[in-house]
Amino acid sequence: MPVHNADIAAAFRRLADLLEIEGENPFRVRAYRNAAATVGGMPRDAGAMLADGADLAELPGIGDDLAGKIAEMVETGSLHLLEDIETRVPPGLSDMTRIPGLGPKRVKAIHEALGIDDIESLERAARDGRLRTLPGLGAKTEAKILEEIGRYEGAEKRLLRIDAEHIAEPLLAFIREISGVKQAVIAGSYRRQKETVGDLDILVTAKDGAAVIARFVRYDEVGDIVSKGTTRSTVILKSGFQVDLRVVPEVSYGAALFYFTGSRAHNIELRKQAIKHGWKLNEYGLFEGDRRIAGKTEQEIYDKLALPFIAPQLRENRGEIEAARRGSLPELVTLEDMRGDLHCHTIASDGKYSVREMAEAAKKKGYAWLGITDHSRSQTVAGGMSEDELAAQIDEIDALNEELSVFRVLKSCEVDILPDGSLDFSDGLLSRLDYTVCSIHGAFDLSREKQTARVLRAMDNPYFTILGHATGRLINRRPGYDIDLEAIMRAAKERGCYLELNAQPSRLDIDDVHCKIAREIGLKVPISTDAHSVDGLEMMRFGIAQAGRGWLEAKDVLNTLPLEKMLKAFRR
DNA sequence: GCCGTTTTCGGCCCGACTGTTTTCAGTCG
Numbered sequence: 001m002p003v004h005n006a007d008i009a010a011a012f013r014r015l016a017d018l019l020e021i022e023g024e025n026p027f028r029v030r031a032y033r034n035a036a037a038t039v040g041g042m043p044r045d046a047g048a049m050l051a052d053g054a055d056l057a058e059l060p061g062i063g064d065d066l067a068g069k070i071a072e073m074v075e076t077g078s079l080h081l082l083e084d085i086e087t088r089v090p091p092g093l094s095d096m097t098r099i100p101g102l103g104p105k106r107v108k109a110i111h112e113a114l115g116i117d118d119i120e121s122l123e124r125a126a127r128d129g130r131l132r133t134l135p136g137l138g139a140k141t142e143a144k145i146l147e148e149i150g151r152y153e154g155a156e157k158r159l160l161r162i163d164a165e166h167i168a169e170p171l172l173a174f175i176r177e178i179s180g181v182k183q184a185v186i187a188g189s190y191r192r193q194k195e196t197v198g199d200l201d202i203l204v205t206a207k208d209g210a211a212v213i214a215r216f217v218r219y220d221e222v223g224d225i226v227s228k229g230t231t232r233s234t235v236i237l238k239s240g241f242q243v244d245l246r247v248v249p250e251v252s253y254g255a256a257l258f259y260f261t262g263s264r265a266h267n268i269e270l271r272k273q274a275i276k277h278g279w280k281l282n283e284y285g286l287f288e289g290d291r292r293i294a295g296k297t298e299q300e301i302y303d304k305l306a307l308p309f310i311a312p313q314l315r316e317n318r319g320e321i322e323a324a325r326r327g328s329l330p331e332l333v334t335l336e337d338m339r340g341d342l343h344c345h346t347i348a349s350d351g352k353y354s355v356r357e358m359a360e361a362a363k364k365k366g367y368a369w370l371g372i373t374d375h376s377r378s379q380t381v382a383g384g385m386s387e388d389e390l391a392a393q394i395d396e397i398d399a400l401n402e403e404l405s406v407f408r409v410l411k412s413c414e415v416d417i418l419p420d421g422s423l424d425f426s427d428g429l430l431s432r433l434d435y436t437v438c439s440i441h442g443a444f445d446l447s448r449e450k451q452t453a454r455v456l457r458a459m460d461n462p463y464f465t466i467l468g469h470a471t472g473r474l475i476n477r478r479p480g481y482d483i484d485l486e487a488i489m490r491a492a493k494e495r496g497c498y499l500e501l502n503a504q505p506s507r508l509d510i511d512d513v514h515c516k517i518a519r520e521i522g523l524k525v526p527i528s529t530d531a532h533s534v535d536g537l538e539m540m541r542f543g544i545a546q547a548g549r550g551w552l553e554a555k556d557v558l559n560t561l562p563l564e565k566m567l568k569a570f571r572r
Numbered sequence: 573g574c575c576g577t578t579t580t581c582g583g584c585c586c587g588a589c590t591g592t593t594t595t596c597a598g599t600c601g
Contacts, residue, residue, distance in 0.1 A: 136593085144590095188601095267585080275585085
């Protein structure tokens, strides 16, 4: 079993938890957590990098020691230090620290006093009233732990961004109506446009924080009030979704927005920059001694630190600070840059509208063209077309183009890539199309080697243009199929093919990390909605958000090109 | 365990809230 980066990151996180419970130097613990974040965010597997002779100690937060431990995991599949510590500290204690309110100190105390070493026995002890017998733990804490265990077990996953919006927008509107509220904005991963959102961080400026919070906690949807002070409050909505509200004075708005937007890794980097200047950066501002030298806007803070403004999507400490320093931050692609959509369905397969209706909707959006990509014949469940039906649609589109002035409907098809790597329609028929979107819709569980070979073989077909939803993942529902995406991206570049960024909020496939790789290898990315209705065309904004997180500029995106240039880019 | 515009040692982000204290430890973000 090859060891992937996620395994290494998980081992480091576990090691950090257990070391912390043992009372190890907190900075050593943090070093393992930082290393987990670095390894978990690397686009290439550590094993492949080592095979290429890369020096992992050059990575941020990885020194000689941790580079050695990564190599050990790649070579042996395990980590001696972790196995060693697990003989002293029961591994279940690591899980117990996942319960909110339980940190390493309490977990250790509970373990030592009561012999508890997993969540199940913790729950029994809480029910029996044994936790409250420990020093520093009372009945209230015991009740909270019990409640959190229940929540942990029925834990909601992170919400899709679109689902989070449905909660966030009305809540934000409610907060803006509270008397005394000047500004209200959502920060956190929501503002960074992440594909999923774990909780909402709402930032408010107001003079009287306590009054705002008193009103906030009476919002209809609030289930539990976790904490309630004069500047911050945490509630759990009835849906189980957590919301943190912070109130700051107006003069601190920019500093607070910066601080609560994160990511934490980005913040810590810039805080270190501030320290180098002898300054202090916190949620109230940038301070020289007691004097605030910036903080009303984020721009002020970046200015003082001699950096250009860094877009929230980029704030992951994945090279954006270095790029800012060099003056080479990307100018991110916007919705206005998009000239058309390359992937949508009509009533000819599983869509809800006709070609004409979809085309008119696209034209109304200001697009210059729209590609129609109904399913091919193997997709029986999705009303896949026969060869005759596609031929008829081609004629229909030709006639429609005669009629429409300026706007152009492109002839295409979402062609199934069959398990052996062949395409679902004959080359003769495919040759009549402007381009194709080729996708995998079955045989998901092939080995990595076979799945990769399948796509590479499909790409050998001269009528293959764009790989649709390249990994097939459905966020929170199923992982993608096992495939060597980087090899496929390089092959696409060589052959003149492309990988789409599918903008469906539950797909966002390819992800941000692979967008960035595409940019680095010079492979343009088409952003497509995969719309099944007129409204579906609006999903483009989720694709744009993801593209921004992947550093894509307009020039990196295929469907920002004028029609003739794009059609030329399709020719192989 | 990492790291260097205080550079091979001595730092490492920092403020708010809660509960159980009686001045603060633990946890969180």
